[in-house]
Amino acid sequence: MEKDNLTLLTDFYELTMMQGYFKNNANETVIFDMFYRNNPSGSGYAICAGLEQVIEYIKELHFDTEDIEYLRGLNLFDEDFLGYLADFRFTGDIYAIPEGTVVFPMEPLVKVIAPIMEAQLVETAILNIVNHQSLIATKASRVVYAAKGDGVMEFGLRRAQGPDAGTLGARAAVIGGCIGTSNVLCAKKFNVPALGTHAHSWIMSFEDELTAFRKYAELYPQNTTLLVDTYDTLHSGVPHAIQVFNELKEAGKKPKIYGIRLDSGDLAYLSKKARKMLDDAGYTDAVIVASSDLDEYLIDSLKTQGAAIRSWGVGTNLITSKDCPAFGGVYKLAAIKKGNGFIPKIKLSENTWKITNPGNKTIYRIYDKETGKIKADLIALADEVLSEKDPLLLFDPMATWKKLYLKPDTYTLRELLVPVFIAGECVYESPAVMDIRQNCIEELDTLWDETKRLVNPHNVYVDLSNKLFQMKNELISDMNLDK
């Protein structure tokens, strides 16, 4: 079977517009920015993810015969345009922020510089992929933050929005900090740990719970985690688990990693009671795992209540980002090439903060030299050159009287966007997912706790360079004059 060609994974209007540009011989090179306006789930930051799949998608872009046949059958596209599509390849440049990076609203996560027909075609898939994975990576990062160093396992495949959402979602969850996933396909494809033990049906398929536990322990002596809530957690499950641990100990076969899993009921109460029962029986190193409709707020609350849980399996609420299931990234025209330069473009809106940032842009991240924490991000024009040797005056573009003056040599600069495609050729190699995960842990270290806290976090400043700010205001004024 052929792998699904994702070239048609696009909105229909991209194709009707493409034909429009084709018919008008209007295939100017343009710049589109993919950015988002609000962090999901009330977060103080987001984690960007999905670039590896964007790269695959761009590399494989082509209309095969079947695609052309289908489009011809719609009686809307002319033969000359279909001929153009048959030879279609992506020939432009793409810049992007590497996966696992901490990002903030209004920053271009992906910048596409390409003939408008190409830039338009790829809009929908880029948004789909980056929106989805950034959403789940961000959610995972919040859940992992709440778990305060305990392992968080991604367990959501059965409730994910289709196969890709399960597999690419689990990939993003690992980038955001999960230690692994129950999804075997994801584990195989992206070389991340596959995790899990057994279900209630395992217990129910044996004559009794004790036999089921014994059989499981016999089979998996390396990691014996027993699910204790099939019949009655404290009166049946935990005593039976302890009985099996006793038998193993007596036989000199006490497992290295072992414990119990709670999957229902009052996790604070049950975990404390079970902890005491395990401790009293001498199993102070038995781990209590929990997995029952968890999210960052519930884990935080359980932690506050002193729940004795040290490992968390998080399903539905993570893999769907239940409280905020869409990332809201958009893809907006920023400039059109004319001669050797770009004419900046802007989209107005009744809402001031919805007005786009025009021009060919880049993003500088400004770190405090002493602490290594992020001071602010600065969106500038691509041809501006900043130096750590110069003083830097930052101001809030929505409230320009709010200023911050940075002395020379007190800050370090990093450009966030890296080249991914140049003239249609891929110039970027995606790191392994576990390496992106490690990088993301380091990224999170550049945020103060006040930005990472779950509720009402401190927002990091994303400012505009003075040159960009002036250009934007001039464009707005010109637009108003036009009316």
Add this chain to the structure above:
Amino acid sequence: MEKDNLTLLTDFYELTMMQGYFKNNANETVIFDMFYRNNPSGSGYAICAGLEQVIEYIKELHFDTEDIEYLRGLNLFDEDFLGYLADFRFTGDIYAIPEGTVVFPMEPLVKVIAPIMEAQLVETAILNIVNHQSLIATKASRVVYAAKGDGVMEFGLRRAQGPDAGTLGARAAVIGGCIGTSNVLCAKKFNVPALGTHAHSWIMSFEDELTAFRKYAELYPQNTTLLVDTYDTLHSGVPHAIQVFNELKEAGKKPKIYGIRLDSGDLAYLSKKARKMLDDAGYTDAVIVASSDLDEYLIDSLKTQGAAIRSWGVGTNLITSKDCPAFGGVYKLAAIKKGNGFIPKIKLSENTWKITNPGNKTIYRIYDKETGKIKADLIALADEVLSEKDPLLLFDPMATWKKLYLKPDTYTLRELLVPVFIAGECVYESPAVMDIRQNCIEELDTLWDETKRLVNPHNVYVDLSNKLFQMKNELISDMNLDK
């Protein structure tokens, strides 16, 4: 490129349990039910969907060499078990409710009868696929209900949770009543209408809005819908659109289908103002399309406010089922074969309504003969035979004093579950998506408006047959004695 083999799209514990059954020579035939406990989004019903993809998945189930290699590398699975996997095929029976059917909580949507190792492996993918598509079909059905006969277009690909969520989600949205989708891949794969016109970037890429409109109208004279909110809806967009319609009329080229699209701002106000401007210009048949963070509640409210919108493009909130992004279907062991019969199995819970229904079951839908509306559904044991010639006494299993007596010949019966696989062979052919959609429209006609309303709907009764009810109670009593 090979198509992704979805055999590893399963939770890791399914594989560890499978090896457990293998090692214990315990591969009894079992019955698992996939059912759900609550309708999503506060709905009075759900629409089941996804069966076609479940069938594809089951047909293609096999571990290829690469899968076996991967599992071997985990150092957890023995060679004899890996050998078994290499020859693995699904050999069981599957019964399911056809796609597009109205369904209610506690009813098995899918029933798997297979050796436990097979039944266990397929759990996760069946849940993933049916949960996702049933969720989106249900949400779409609500949105379409709110639109009261206006066309609803699925526009959510860019915000869907990955490529499959976009494509299979759009499929489900069409099943639930959408007239088509912006997603070209979905349109091609499932032969449903591809819809859409142009974006703000089209307007912005021309010197001015009027030129952009003229060019678009020239290209697409069959359906000329102009997006009017790029600069200023009432002062620029609508007047320019009217100017273009005037020019077309004067040239004798007035399009058959034409109108404007609003994508931001106060849709009630703008649509009424725009309607008046169009009417005053003589364009009473121009259609006003809207698309801006819509859902069933917003459409309902706009309708109540008298908004002049006759076509709706619904994106994020539909494709993610934003207010309830997971369906919550579960997969529970109901019986284990012993000799010629099945031993019923039950899972207890602190919550009475979470206790599973044991045994090999079927579902009868009971229609009122006169109105054709659903009276109730009855979950019975598979070997019970009901006849429309007999009187039928229904009772609420949670409140047994609530009874309903049906006289003979006043009702009709329909068994909801149909055979899909028998002994591993597929015996069911999935209808075309547009046919499922048509069937779903007829299905919705079997519900009273009180069940379809958006808020606080009337719940349809799902009762248990007396025989099943007795069996369940006996099993619960036995369990309690065991303690």
